[in-house]
Amino acid sequence: MRLREVMQVTRARPILAGLDLDVEVQACFAADLMSDALRYDLEHALLIxxxxxxxxxxxAEMADVAAVLMARGKVPTPESVQLAEELGIPLLGTDITMYETCGRLYAAGLPSCAPHSSQE
Amino acid sequence: MSPTEVLKAQELVYELRIGDIMSRRLVTVTADTTMREVKTILRDRRISGLPVLDGGNLAGIVSIEDLIRSLEENDLDALAGQYMTTLVHTIGEREPAVRALNVFGRLGVGRLPVVDDEGRLVGIMTPDDITRGVLRALEKAYHEEEIRRYRARHVFDDIKSDRTSLILRYDIPLRDFNRAGRASSQIKQTLNRLGVDPRIVRRVAIASYEAEMNIVIHSVAGGNLVAEINPELIALLAYDTGPGIPDIEKAMTPGYSTAPDWIREMGFGAGMGLCNIKACVDQMDLNSWPRQGTRLEAVIYLKPTEGKASDEAA
Amino acid sequence: MKLHEIVETLALTVRAGRRSLDTEVTGGYAADLLSCAMAGAEPGNLWLTLQGHLNVVAVATLNELAGVIVTEGKPVSPDALAKADEEGLPILTTTLGTFEVAGRLWALLGATR
Structure with missing residues (x-):
């Protein structure tokens, strides 16, 4: 699914200008705690x-994710936005809850990220 | 063009000087050149306008439009001085290219005479010159970047020693969550720069980030992260001066954490990531002494044949 | 939809609060930050989180949530389980990630929140 469709499905807006909306998102991972995110294969994924x-x-940088979506209307700190800009990571925001964001994207057919089966 | 290239092109319009991109092959006429001669010059040189000089100074510009007027009047023997446009905008050779873009846009003229600081005519500028200049500069920047990348990828080829390695050292401050991850980010960028396989870069980055965050969250006074890169392997060393891990076996259990609530509210500390580090690297050695500190060493081989395949993934 | 139907459909493991599975679930809420759950989860919601410690039980009880699903196979601390049993708060676990559980729950409950 392309980023532009993700935005339609989740009523999201870009937090950073100049996004490439044709970026392909292949799977999703949702968490507030980052501790365990890196156990999952997040390459080309949407991090919610x-x-x-x-x-x-x-x-997002370490795992080469495709884009980051901030749910619940959360506003990233200026340091986060600056970092996203430096790293060239697309950053979106939506006012709907994380639960609803997941629900809508799952219904739209996006699969869940899987844990690294092996690190190879 | 990708969005970043577009940005680069926009930047260049501000950086490039008129003098760098104007045409210096000046063909000029004088006020007493006949329009017939003007017609021949424009045709032969395939240009659309000519600066007209009067005693060395810029008196005007005679263009195809002016030539057409004289043709319509059947007046080809008239002098350029009669048909030229005299209210001529000029532009300084040291001004940025974007100035010319603005003038072209505002006045709708097709060419601008370029003058030096003393007002002497030194060149001429058309919108095409801007496009060409920007493209040329983009290409040059691209080539320079290619060369830098090539050099970085072959850095080990040029250095002669029995064992060469590159050592990156980072100081990791305690609980600075805005800067946390900077070291791992720079290690990752360096490895990408060196042309290391992206899958290996990702494993190193994840292991290094987990180790870095452990120092940020759990140490008493910050610590250090060192990455040693050589043609065979990447070795990570993370160490701090306390408090030490009381029970390493327990700390290796997924989800085990000693982090306080406020750290969890920052989004961290739901697990120590030690099993994740172990899954990412080919060798891991963890030592800890109560109240003295923790030392984690990890190795990732660059060539698959030299490392055991990691089958202990989380 | 009743909580026990959700437990069956999503194959959740019941770890505490077995006696309160007859509750009607009004919707879902996914958050790992206690402050977010405190502010955003509504009575009768099923809370999806990675956190399995004692304070989760406190927040869930305060907000009168229908239950807590601890995702990603995360451990739940023994004191949290004991407290949840005492409070009659169902604690359910699954190895599935938050995204997948939220996706399936959303499909089950329809477009409530």
Whole structure:
């Protein structure tokens, strides 16, 4: 699913201008706690979170995610936005809850990210 | 063009000077050149306008439009001075290209004479020159970047020693959640720069980030992260000066955490990530001494044949 | 929909509060930050979280939630389980991730919140 469809489905808006809306999102992962996110294979995934600090972007960077979607109308800190810009990671925001965001994207056919089966 | 290239092009319009992109092959006429001669020059040189000089100074511009007027009047023997446009906008050679873009847009003219600081005519500028100049500069920037990448990828080829390695050292401050992850980010960028396989880069980045966050969250005074890169492997070393892990076996259990609530509210500490580090690396060695500190060493081989396949993934 | 129907359909493991599975579930709420759940989860909601410690029980009881689903196979601390049993708060676990549980629950409950 392309980012533009993700935005339609979740009523999301870009937090950073100049997004490439044709970026392909292949799966989703949702969490506020980043501790365990890296256990999952997040390459090309949409990371859904309500955590506003820069560690969301750091996690996104380490795992090569496709985009980050802030749910519950959470506003990322200026440090987060700056980091997203530096790293070139698309950053979106929606006012609907994380639960509803997941529900809508799941209904639209996006699968869940799987844990790394092996690190190879 | 990708969005970043578009941004780069926009930047270049501000950075490039008129003098860098104007045409310096000046063909000029004087006020007493006949329009017939003007017609021949425009045709032969395939240009659309000519600066007209009067005693060395810019007196005007004679263009195809002016030539058409003289043709309509059947007046080809008239002098350029009669048909030229005299209210001529000029632009300084040291001004940015974006100035020319603005003038072209505002006045709708097709060419602008370029003058130096003393007002002497030094070149001429058309909208095409801007496009060409920007494209040329983009290409040059791309080539320079390619060369830098090539050099980075071959850095180990040029250095002669029995064992060469690159060592990156980072100081990890305690509980600075805005800067936390900076070291791992820079390690990742360096490895990408060196042309390491992206899958290996990701494993190193994840292991290094987990180790870095453990220092940020759990140490008493911050700690250090060191990455050693050589042609065979990448070795990570993370160490701090306390408090030490009381029970390493327990700490290796997924989800086990000693983090207080406020750290959890920051989005961390739901597990120590130690099993995740173990799953990402080929070798891991964890030592801890109560009240003295913790030392984690991990190795990831760059060539698959040299490392055991990691089958202990989470 | 009753909580026990959800437990069956999503194959959740009941870890505490077995006697309160007859509750009507009004919707779902996913959050790992206690402050968010405190502010956003509504009475009768089923709370999806990675957190399995004692304070989760406190927040869930205060907000009169229908129950808590601890996702990703995360451990639940023994004191949290004991307290939940005492309060009659169902604690359910699954190895599925939050995204998938939320997706399936949303499909089951329809477009409530």
């Amino acid at each position: 979170s309500g955590l506003v600090n820069p560690q969301v972007m750091r996690t």
